[in-house]
Amino acid sequence: MGTVFSFDVRGGDADAVAAALGAAVAGLHRADELFSTYRQDSEIARLARGELTLADCSPEVAEVLDxxxxxxRDSDGWFSPRYGGTLDPTGIVKGWAAERAARLIAAAGARGVxxxxGGDVQLLGAPEPHRPWRGGVSDPLRPGRLAAVVSAAGTEELAVATSGTAERGAHIVDPRTGRAAVSDLVAVTVVTPRxxxxxxxxxxxxxxxxxxxxxxxxxxxxxxxLLVTAGDEVLCTSGLAARLG
Incomplete structure (x- = not known):
């Protein structure tokens, strides 16, 4: 998936959690093997070339494509599991794989996960009793500084993901044109449970x-x-303030 994953796991039976952590890491490697568009032998690459049918693929492939x-559909076509007309669900795979890894560890009894x-985070439970998970959102125009701090207070699950051009340049594609999206934004951070x-x-x-x-x-x-424009304007949805702290 071309990025680094890190884990912070609190509580639970040490042996059970360690086993689940190992399974979660193995699951991330398997996701890369199945979905990498850089590996000619990955199932998604072979499916795109017509060498496999969906029925031939592992169940995870059908799940991700669904x-x-x-x-x-829900984005009115602004998100697409294709790139340049070719099947390419990598835009959803990283979040799906990280969320699945977190839930696997939580199911083994960890108190907080x-x-x-690569900067997109799935939070489950809490690190300590009465202390929620908190995470910083990088300021895309001021490297090394934070634009906001998000808190998971009052919820058992929270996810934070950012898309933008600050670190990877113009890599986000407009599905209508197949070319780099022409946007006045430099970053969008979304906060939601999954x-x-x-x-x-x-x-x-x-x-x-x-x-x-x-x-x-x-x-x-x-x-x-939370949306940051190239002109340094910060725009927020009406309920974001409840998630800051």
Missing amino acids: LGARAE SVNG LTWADCWATAAFARGSRDGLAWLESLPDVEG
């Missing part, structure tokens, strides 16, 4: 641009967003 199709995949959707919605909102992207995020249930 999620990608749902994201495309944080899985960070990282699978946070990752997709941040990408779709960025491609839409500041005003349309903000209005669209505002329309989604249980989704908050």
